[in-house]
Amino acid sequence: MQTIVIPASHIQRRSSASPHPEAPRRTQPRPWHTLEVILKITERCNIACTYCYFFNMDDNAAGNPVYMDGGTAQDVVAFLAKAVRDSGASALQIDIHGGEPLLMKKDRFEQMCRAMREGLGFVEQLRIALQTNAMLVDDEWIDLFERFDISVAVSLDGPAEYHDLFRLDHGGKGTHAQVVAGLRKLQAAAAAKRIYAIGTICVPHYSFDARRVLSHFVDDLGQRLLHISLPVPGSSPDHFGPDGGAGYTRFLCDLFTAWAEREDPSIEIRLFQTLLGRLLGGQEGLAQGKARRGGYTAFTIQSDGQLCGPDDDRLADYAFQAAVQARADTSLDDFYDTPEMLRYVQSQGERSPVCQSCCWGHVCEGGDVLGGRAYRFVPGQGHANPSAYCQGLQELLVLMTQWALGRGVPMARIEEVLVTG
Ligand code: SF4
Ligand code: SF4
Known part of the structure; x- marks a missing residue:
């Protein structure tokens, strides 16, 4: 989530005035085959990463409920069931997010997951995923992931000398050791085939040595699934250096070179696989990718049950003002037909x-x-x-x-x- 383009001082908070005088209108039907919802079950965090877009860039997070309550969770499930039926989507992915989702009490989390599995069990492909900093992972959490078939990804930025620069606890101390301890527990459960293979998400700093980062994940930790998430412009001035996003050129190229040299297809880096798939797939591969993306949409549901645009687009103020509540009688079109979301969807093709x-x-x-x-x-x-x-x-x-x-x-x-x- 990040060119350099954008000094932090230029980042605007949401405002009631639309930067676009003409309200856009829907121009196409919405034949979605895949819905992805970022579900904010907890809007607080047990740590304070310096580059966190959620807490640094959105003034709404602080005012929302700390936890999604049971009634709201039921409403969300009813809304999603209607959204799948109305749209004809065959796939629904629910990404359980925070803040830190594991701050939620386990019995409340269990009720929520049961409601999802029971209320959405008719969906052809229902996937529940969870993003965590792993610091609170214990055996009981792993039992819940296993029971509710939840895939887990852990946020880790590399070896301690890198991770601990930015992923700090509220006392300013690095969190690498605790994250790795949680990751190890999850990896053990995955090795025992109780849960899916664990993904890792790394937000690099432009100064990181890409080879060292890759070696930490692969050689030190035995990780095979790695997603590189570049910092969102404006989320942290520390991350952009004198040349802005251009500072990441060396990192990306070095990481690709180090990855390619290993010639190990079991090491999956999503960005490289997507780019190579498009480059080498010819027109057919590109067309398939476009068809997939054309029928896909993503949105966020906050802890208060309100719908808004995808999570890391919080920079775009017009994407976060659609005051539509997820309820059994709310349709996805009620949300996407708001002027804010029409404008937001239009921005996709700009x-x-x-x-x-x-x-x-x-x-x-x-x-x-x-x-x-x-x-x-x-x-x-x-x-x-x-x-x-x-x-x-x-x-x-x-x-x-x-x-x-x-x-x-x-x-x-x-x-x-x-x-x-
Ligand atoms: S499409 Fe070309 S000009 Fe635009 S961001 Fe990508 S590389 Fe840069
Ligand atoms: S763990 Fe995630 S939500 Fe928490 S401060 Fe870090 S980036 Fe933000």
Whole structure:
């Protein structure tokens, strides 16, 4: 969640005035096949990461209930059931988020998960995932993950000398040792086939040595699933250095080189796999990816049951004012038909002239390949900007193309994607 584009002082808080005078209107039906909901069951955290967009950049988090209560959870389940039925979606992913979700009392968490599994059991593909800092993981939590078939991802930024720079407890102390202790418990449960393989999410600093980071995850910790989440512009001035997002160019390229040298397909780094899939899949691969993304939507439900835009897009003030409450009689269209969400959805297709003429445009999609459009949002300008990480993405794609050519992939196959899309 982050170019450098955007000094922290330029980040605006939500305001009641829309930056766009004309309210957009819905132009297409919504044939969604996949719904993803970021469910904020806890809006407080047991630690205080310096780059946390949720607590540093959104003035709403502090005013919401600390925990989602049982009545709200029931309403959310009823709303999601209606949303799946109305939209005809075959897949629903519920991402249990915080703050730190494990701050919730276990009996309340259990009731909530039971309500989800019972009320949404008809969904063709129902996946429940949970994002945690792992510091509170114990055997009872693992039992709950096993019983309710919950996949878990742990936030960890690398070895202690890196992680402990930014992921601090409320007393200012590093949290690496406690996180790794929690991760080890989860890994043991996964090794025993009680729960899914554990994912890890790393928010790097531009100064990190990418080889050291990869080696920590793979060699020290035995991790195989790694997601790189670049910091959201404006979430922490510490993370952007003198060149802004350009500082991450070296990190991304070094990480790719280190990963490629291992030639170990069991090590999954989502960003690299997505980019390579688009580059090497030809038109067919690109078309399949577009079809998947075209029928997919994501939104957040806060601890008070209110709907808003996807979590890391909290920079975009118009995405977070849709005062629609998740209830049994609320439809997803009630939410998406609000002027704020119509405007927000419209921003998906907005591209800067630079991106429109960029040779990597079909693969990079204005930087959205990084996982969201927050990276191209500039307060007062909207989303029609190149990604904050444009330079890094361009150099990474050059490196990937050279790597593919070196392994015998015909240039014509890559040109097909770059030229025709
Ligand atoms: S663990 Fe997550 S929610 Fe908590 S402070 Fe860190 S980034 Fe924010
Ligand atoms: S590489 Fe840069 S200019 Fe090209 S599409 Fe991506 S963000 Fe836009």
